[in-house]
Amino acid sequence: MRIGIIGAGQLGQMLGFAARDLDLSCHFIDPSVTPPAAQAGPVVQAAFDDSQALATLADTCDVVTYEFENVPVTALLEIADRVPVYPPPDALRHAQDRLAEKRLFEMLDIPLPAYRSIDSIADLNEAATAIGLPLVIKTRRLGYDGKGQFVLRHLDAIETAWRTLGQADLIAEQWVDFDSEVSAIGVRNVDGDIVTYPLTRNEHVDGMLRISRAPVENPVITRHAERYVRKLLDNLAYVGVLTLELFVVGDGLFANEFAPRVHNSGHWTIEGAATSQFANHLLAITNRPLQSSQIRGYAGMINLIGRIPDAARRLKVGQLHDYGKLPRRGRKLGHITAVADSAAERDRILADIERNVTQSTH
Numbered sequence: 001m002r003i004g005i006i007g008a009g010q011l012g013q014m015l016g017f018a019a020r021d022l023d024l025s026c027h028f029i030d031p032s033v034t035p036p037a038a039q040a041g042p043v044v045q046a047a048f049d050d051s052q053a054l055a056t057l058a059d060t061c062d063v064v065t066y067e068f069e070n071v072p073v074t075a076l077l078e079i080a081d082r083v084p085v086y087p088p089p090d091a092l093r094h095a096q097d098r099l100a101e102k103r104l105f106e107m108l109d110i111p112l113p114a115y116r117s118i119d120s121i122a123d124l125n126e127a128a129t130a131i132g133l134p135l136v137i138k139t140r141r142l143g144y145d146g147k148g149q150f151v152l153r154h155l156d157a158i159e160t161a162w163r164t165l166g167q168a169d170l171i172a173e174q175w176v177d178f179d180s181e182v183s184a185i186g187v188r189n190v191d192g193d194i195v196t197y198p199l200t201r202n203e204h205v206d207g208m209l210r211i212s213r214a215p216v217e218n219p220v221i222t223r224h225a226e227r228y229v230r231k232l233l234d235n236l237a238y239v240g241v242l243t244l245e246l247f248v249v250g251d252g253l254f255a256n257e258f259a260p261r262v263h264n265s266g267h268w269t270i271e272g273a274a275t276s277q278f279a280n281h282l283l284a285i286t287n288r289p290l291q292s293s294q295i296r297g298y299a300g301m302i303n304l305i306g307r308i309p310d311a312a313r314r315l316k317v318g319q320l321h322d323y324g325k326l327p328r329r330g331r332k333l334g335h336i337t338a339v340a341d342s343a344a345e346r347d348r349i350l351a352d353i354e355r356n357v358t359q360s361t362h
Helices: 010-021 051-060 073-079 089-096 098-107 121-131 155-164 219-235 277-285 310-314 343-356
Strands: 002-006 025-030 043-045 063-066 115-118 135-139 149-152 170-174 180-188 194-196 200-205 208-214 240-249 252-259 298-305 319-322 332-340
Touching (some): 010 277, 025 051, 043 051, 063 277, 089 098, 089 252, 098 170, 098 219, 098 252, 115 121, 121 135, 121 155, 149 155, 180 219, 180 277, 208 343, 240 277, 298 343
Parallel strands (some): 002 063, 025 043
Antiparallel strands (some): 115 170, 135 170, 180 200, 180 240, 200 208, 208 298, 240 252, 298 332, 319 332
């Protein structure tokens, strides 16, 4: 069975590697000259909305998926009548627009911070008065890894925020003084069967994910998070992996955003779960029975950003995943996973890696 994947970055690479074990072949579209997924299957060098390349992908593959959420929805709709496209384009449409996303959360009774749609400086002033400061101002589209955001702490910075973020199509969100950030990862196949992974706690630096740990040993928030991700999966008639990012405040949760794809915070599942998120995504979109998401002890993951030092290749603990990308400041180049029999042992291993390997990777 042939899987078409739009995007050939590291997520596409890991999908391709998982496909080999499932006797599936992956074929990619990506404009990059040397994309990571070239190690896992043939790549057509073309823009993500190249009509001819997409038509060829649709005609030669049994199902099409994508590895990141900036694929134009219109491009997917062009081929959706020729080949199944999963996750469904409507889910991508919601994820690409923060206003549509928040309205979806509201409809499903998923708690979220107070927010306002912003189309003028007057709107921004009204939001500051109604919600209070600080406010997180975001572009409605195309923001990721902390990009397209401005934290408004003082009223005299309103005009700066307005100019910095493009002066239209913005959203203002209540600042959440959270205890931690977590991600709930779920997967649904065509028949509607659902599997969820253990809740994962995430730490960010400069807006980028740095460290993930699983499981979160709090049954209250775990139960809430699983219910919310199941609501999204069912409401969207979703197929594939979906990741819901949440803020933890006490025993309460507030939705931040969802990603309609396999996710960086789930990389620990390759070594740390009975079935990785990548394998279950492929099983879901080919409508095969989903497999166990049970965790193997206590798992953690550290992103390698900017460069991969030689020390990372001399590890005696953990597993290095090198994406094969050229070093560049702020670029995710790889990750290291670790699995242990206890949370304390996992955290000790991660601390050792952080100290010896990642201190010079930025």
